[in-house]
Amino acid sequence: MSTTAVLGCVWGDEAKAKIVDVLAVDADYVVRFQGGNNAGHTIWLKDEKYVFHLVPSGILYPGKTCILSSGTVIDPFELIKEIDALKEKGISFRDRFFIDPRAHIVLPIHRELDGKCEADDNQTLIGTTKRGIGPCYADAIARVGIRFGDLFEKENLTQRLKNLFSYHKYTVENLDKQVTDLMEIGTRLGSYLKQISYLLHKNNDKNILFEGAQGSLLDVNFGTYPFVTSSHTVVGGIPIGSGFGGKVDRVVGVFKSYFTRVGEGPFPTELFDEIGERIRKQGNEFGSTTGRPRRCGWFDAVAAQFTAMINNLDEIALTLLDVFSGLETLKICIGYRLNGEKISEFPYNSNDLTKVEPEYIELPGWKDDITGIREFEKLPVNAKNYVTTIEELLGIDISIISIGPDREQTIFRKK
Numbered sequence: 001m002s003t004t005a006v007l008g009c010v011w012g013d014e015a016k017a018k019i020v021d022v023l024a025v026d027a028d029y030v031v032r033f034q035g036g037n038n039a040g041h042t043i044w045l046k047d048e049k050y051v052f053h054l055v056p057s058g059i060l061y062p063g064k065t066c067i068l069s070s071g072t073v074i075d076p077f078e079l080i081k082e083i084d085a086l087k088e089k090g091i092s093f094r095d096r097f098f099i100d101p102r103a104h105i106v107l108p109i110h111r112e113l114d115g116k117c118e119a120d121d122n123q124t125l126i127g128t129t130k131r132g133i134g135p136c137y138a139d140a141i142a143r144v145g146i147r148f149g150d151l152f153e154k155e156n157l158t159q160r161l162k163n164l165f166s167y168h169k170y171t172v173e174n175l176d177k178q179v180t181d182l183m184e185i186g187t188r189l190g191s192y193l194k195q196i197s198y199l200l201h202k203n204n205d206k207n208i209l210f211e212g213a214q215g216s217l218l219d220v221n222f223g224t225y226p227f228v229t230s231s232h233t234v235v236g237g238i239p240i241g242s243g244f245g246g247k248v249d250r251v252v253g254v255f256k257s258y259f260t261r262v263g264e265g266p267f268p269t270e271l272f273d274e275i276g277e278r279i280r281k282q283g284n285e286f287g288s289t290t291g292r293p294r295r296c297g298w299f300d301a302v303a304a305q306f307t308a309m310i311n312n313l314d315e316i317a318l319t320l321l322d323v324f325s326g327l328e329t330l331k332i333c334i335g336y337r338l339n340g341e342k343i344s345e346f347p348y349n350s351n352d353l354t355k356v357e358p359e360y361i362e363l364p365g366w367k368d369d370i371t372g373i374r375e376f377e378k379l380p381v382n383a384k385n386y387v388t389t390i391e392e393l394l395g396i397d398i399s400i401i402s403i404g405p406d407r408e409q410t411i412f413r414k415k
């Protein structure tokens with residue numbers, strides 16, 4: 001057995017799906033362990049675009065088993081839409097797609113609460129995806145959530161829904177209809193349910209790929225709190241979210257060549273000028289879930305050193321390097337000053353992080369289009385220099401470089 005994790009190490013949208021896609025060749029199981037349809041993954045295959053929100057992108061490989069384990073939160077209505085759309089494109093789910101019955105269900109009330117909280121002037125605006133993710137996780141912790149396994153016994157489901165609505169002081173007029181609708185979902189998705197921990201442990205001759213969603217700086221604990229998502233996006237989220245307690249042999253951290261963020265929250269290296277605008281355009285930096293323009297900025301080695309450390313990264317996949325082609329000068333943040341003092345740690349406090357002054361090094365850019373290059377040695381010297389500078393700053397090998405959205409546009413670089 002071998003286990004690999006692909007983890008976003010910034011604020012999400014690091015092009016993880018592309019890396020999962022290229023590494024899934026060797027995997028038998030592709031497992032999502034956190035998040036819900038706040039995630040958005042785009043994969044291009046033979047000029048056809050596939051957008052995933054819930055289903056692991058490994059489903060594009062016939063024969064791979066794809067899993068939503070207990071740490072995920074699932075909007076069943078959206079999942080059904082996604083499965084149907086993929087089936088229409090000829091993708092089979094039979095005996096190769098499973099959901100853990102412990103996974104919590106995102107209900108319409110969760111989306112409503114998410115929207116209300118974001119609209120409330122007395123609450124900090126987080127800029128959530130409004131998919132109900134935070135309220136669903138909060139209800140799970142408050143022990144009033146509904147899990148997939150609850151959808152099959154009418155009396156129990158009715159009682160659980162009553163608990164949930166009473167907890168939120170909600171008056172519900174159509175409880176019976178809600179119970180019936182949820183039980184129909186149970187009928188529709190019931191054949192996919194399986195206890196994932198048993199599946200993963202019983203098949204211990206298989207290769208498992210854990211597919212992270214969002215990124216480490218959005219982790220509910222280690223991210224830029226409160227501007228975070230509500231799940232554990234870091235490597236520690238894997239055993240909690242999947243029930244697989246074994247060792248992860250290979251932890252691959254995914255970084256974009258520049259940083260991006262959607263939603264609110266501190267972003268020390270954010271660019272507000274024409275370079276930021278150019279990166280956004282060139283990198284098509286618009287959210288695949290909400291369509292929001294992403295905030296763009298320089299690579300931040302202080303933040304990257306922190307996320308590399310908490311994930312104990314073995315290697316790095318650096319994506320979207322091609323977006324820099326044509327820029328005269330590139331910058332990398334190598335230090336922060338707070339109130340004039342140099343600081344050595346990534347601040348835990350978002351207020352401090354908004355105040356830090358980044359210190360940069362400048363590197364020369366390159367002109368040539370690099371999207372057709374397949375070997376590291378053939379990259380322009382300044383592109384190679386950019387890559388090796390990040391490696392040196394983080395002390396971790398960059399083993400994969402992505403220079404375009406297609407599977408083929410990938411440089412593998414084993415030392």
Ligand code: IMP
Nearest residue numbers: 012013038039127128129228229262263
């Ligand atoms: P939520 O996950 O919808 O609660 O949103 C919380 C924060 O995480 C917001 O800043 C979102 O923009 C951000 N976020 C959630 N999912 C993603 C993602 O897949 N990519 C990038 N940002 C995300």
